[in-house]
Amino acid sequence: MSIVKLSNNGVKNATAFGSITGLGSMIFIKKLTASASATLSFVDGSDGVVLDNTYKEYLFTFNNIHPATDGASFQFNLSTDSGSNYNVVKTTTSFFAYNNEANTSTSLSIDGATDLAQSTSDQILASNNGIGNDNDQSGSGYLQIFNPSSSVFVKHFLSRFQYYVDIDYTKENYIAGYGNTTSAVDGIRFKMSSGNIDAGDICLYGIA
Numbered sequence: 789m790s791i792v793k794l795s796n797n798g799v800k801n802a803t804a805f806g807s808i809t810g811l812g813s814m815i816f817i818k819k820l821t822a823s824a825s826a827t828l829s830f831v832d833g834s835d836g837v838v839l840d841n842t843y844k845e846y847l848f849t850f851n852n853i854h855p856a857t858d859g860a861s862f863q864f865n866l867s868t869d870s871g872s873n874y875n876v877v878k879t880t881t882s883f884f885a886y887n888n889e890a891n892t893s894t895s896l897s898i899d900g901a902t903d904l905a906q907s908t909s910d911q912i913l914a915s916n917n918g919i920g921n922d923n924d925q926s927g928s929g930y931l932q933i934f935n936p937s938s939s940v941f942v943k944h945f946l947s948r949f950q951y952y953v954d955i956d957y958t959k960e961n962y963i964a965g966y967g968n969t970t971s972a973v974d975g976i977r978f979k980m981s982s983g984n985i986d987a988g989d990i991c992l993y994g995i996a
Contacts, residue, residue: 880965927951
């Protein structure tokens with residue numbers, strides 16, 4: 789039995805999963821590790837960061853993001869001027885799911901509090917009742933951004949972020965939207981709504 793797989797290079801026909809080629813790969817670019825950091829920023833051409841037309845898709849992974857301030861929200865913004873300003877206009881939508889440790893409070897809901905409508909504000913990835921700062925509390929997830937160097941299209945992105953909330957329940961946020969600009973996005977900044985990013989790391993990959 790053969791497997792037919794579509795890719796950017798056309799139709800691939802294989803007899804085993806291991807023999808499929810030309811399907812793209814993740815290329816590691818840069819890792820930033822927080823240590824009481826006010827911000828973590830990735831700017832094209834700075835300190836080995838690539839965020840240009842080398843790749844049509846970029847992926848940021850978040851590993852054990854731990855805030856200094858209890859209940860702080862993890863958020864990001866975009867730059868079109870190499871990090872001089874992080875104020876790209878964005879329109880987004882969001883929903884979340886949560887469950888507490890006692891299994892007595894659950895929800896699956898649209899999160900209007902984190903939606904943006906033509907706003908230059910930071911986009912929240914971990915929303916109100918944010919990440920706890922107890923020693924064992926943190927959040928992890930990812931952010932994808934598509935074709936950030938395009939001079940024709942807006943900049944689509946999506947995120948999934950799961951975290952240990954400061955009032956002892958698990959919450960998962962899903963964010964999608966676009967930066968409403970046809971200028972190249974060449975910088976992305978991550979920060980907390982209050983206080984520093986105490987610990988954790990963010991890795992950037994290009995999708996070939």
